[in-house]
Amino acid sequence: AQRVTQPEKLLSVFKGAPVELKCNYSYSGSPELFWYVQYSRQRLQLLLRHISRESIKGFTADLNKGETSFHLKKPFAQEEDSAMYYCALSGEDSSYKLIFGSGTRLLVRP
Amino acid sequence: GAVVSQHPSRVICKSGTSVKIECRSLDFQATTMFWYRQFPKQSLMLMATSNEGSKATYEQGVEKDKFLINHASLTLSTLTVTSAHPEDSSFYICSARGGLATQETQYFGPGTRLLVL
Numbered sequence: 001a002q003r004v005t006q007p008e009k010l011l012s013v014f015k016g017a018p019v020e021l022k023c024n025y026s027y028s029g030s031p032e033l034f035w036y037v038q039y040s041r042q043r044l045q046l047l048l049r050h051i052s053r054e055s056i057k058g059f060t061a062d063l064n065k066g067e068t069s070f071h072l073k074k075p076f077a078q079e080e081d082s083a084m085y086y087c088a089l090s091g092e093d094s095s096y097k098l099i100f101g102s103g104t105r106l107l108v109r110p
Numbered sequence: 111g112a113v114v115s116q117h118p119s120r121v122i123c124k125s126g127t128s129v130k131i132e133c134r135s136l137d138f139q140a141t142t143m144f145w146y147r148q149f150p151k152q153s154l155m156l157m158a159t160s161n162e163g164s165k166a167t168y169e170q171g172v173e174k175d176k177f178l179i180n181h182a183s184l185t186l187s188t189l190t191v192t193s194a195h196p197e198d199s200s201f202y203i204c205s206a207r208g209g210l211a212t213q214e215t216q217y218f219g220p221g222t223r224l225l226v227l
Contacts, residue, residue, distance in 0.1 A: 043203075044154075
């Protein structure tokens, strides 16, 4: 079964501390993985995707097929990073459907 | 670019009535639109996939006669919650993909909060 697991509901860190939001997935083929972010009172927006291999707002995520993980990392958290983060998976069936994890709320304290 | 709008942003209705929610891609043509439902403090659950000019594909457990989806044009999809009941109260979000720049990415609407009394 296709599934995305985000084990942490809430992650609280101090400004300047490193951040790692965990994401594990279950999929039998080669999925495409995404991180979406939702800031307070704003719509969901794409943060990054694994095929782009880019860094957005200082965040990076590496797809580890062996561990079926796609953890989101940032070396120095900023207060403006506080938001809800969703990991999502899209399969190989060309339907472009997204399966979302349950989300992790990141709270960056001053 | 790639803006998706939803209307209304919130709606309150009486039990037994039907409610229509619109999802529009404002600056691109959306070949595919998706409808999600989000309960408080929970993740987005895909309800259905809507391709322009064809019938929507519903996810398992979603009643197609309850949640009518129409994707009549490349910029508009509608979700109609028929004979709404209190348990249908939720946050409904649409997303759209299509066009050269947006082909591989889903762009999300701001959501519609439905409260059924």
